[in-house]
Amino acid sequence: MEKKKPTTMIVGTGSAAPDKVVTNFDLEKIVDTSDQWIRERTGIERRHILEEGKTNSDLAAMAAMRAIEDAGLTPRDIDCIIQATITPDSLFPATACRVQALINADRAAAFDISAACSGFIYGLVLADSLITTGKYKRVLVIGSEILSRFMDWEDRATCVLFGDGAGAVVLASSDGERGILSDYLRSDGRLADLLGIAGGGSAMPTSHTTVDEKRHFIHMKGREVFKHAVRTMVDAAKHGLKAAGYKDEDLDLLITHQANIRIIEAIGERLKLPKENIFVNLQEYGNTSAASIPLAMDQARKEGKLKPGDLCLLVAFGGGFTWASCLVRF
Secondary structure, eight states, X not given: OOOOOOEEEEEEEEEEOOSOEEEHHHHHTTSSOOHHHHHHXXXXXXXXXXXXXOXXXXXXXXXXXXXXXXTTOOGGGOOEEEEEOSSOSSSSSOHHHHHHHHHTOTTOEEEEEOOGGGHHHHHHHHHHHHHHTTSOSEEEEEEEEEGGGGXXXXXXXXXXXXXXXXXXXXXXXXXXXXXXXXXXXXXXXXXXXXXXXXXXXXXXXXXXXXXXXXXXXXXXXXXXXHHHHHHHHHHHHHHHHHHTTOOGGGOSEEEEOOSOHHXXXXXXXXXXXXXXXXXXXXXXXXBOGGGHHHHHHHHHHXXXXXXXXXXXXXXXXXXXXXXXXXXXXX
């Protein structure tokens, strides 16, 4: 009899968000905007901002420990740490190495990946490959961002959108029916200049000029990003379901990257999903890039909206452009 191929199962989730909250009303005091304008166009009501003196690795370590404890494990049980982030503590070393030290996961390999808002799903797919090939038994995947430190607080088009947060999952090999069923990763570098941070890399090293010209802040061409986000996430969702032999109506829960309520609603409409089958928490956190999906997943579990046996589709889109999906039997 042919041996059944093992699957990779999510065995623990965790998340963390800063205590400081900035509401839309707070932003009214510092930039030309309004609570109504922000809510109607984005669905965001507040966002969490990390306090001075704290770092990405601090927040990521908190989410990581919660996921490890949820899995009933210790940090020394972790074989590999993959951290998805575009806001690392520094260009190098990897923020994942900082996290490894903070949580005392001294048996684990550790490295960062960068795929913007799609980064967490990219990390899941990589972890799945490492586990199903037998390289590692347990992998910790973290999505963590401190976007507040890369925002121009005078730019009302971007400063209202982003927040800070971290989410993490522990993955392990499983012989059962639950686990990662399919994945889909794509990118289009021709659109790279529509969303990103231009300054600080080798193409545009930090200088007085780059600082004066605000090249180290997030820039975005919103209308173009919106158009591509809806199209590509629907594409990723369809491919992910089809690859595993499922249809739209089979989904118990859809968790998309939490960027904009209009994008999320447009995806739900194209997949013909009822609103109760779509999880949304961007009203609380805003756009947290790679952290948004693991934050949402952990919250959905805690609220009983994501239960064992549920068929859950994760879908994301981010700068690069990158887009991705991962279908999970939870």
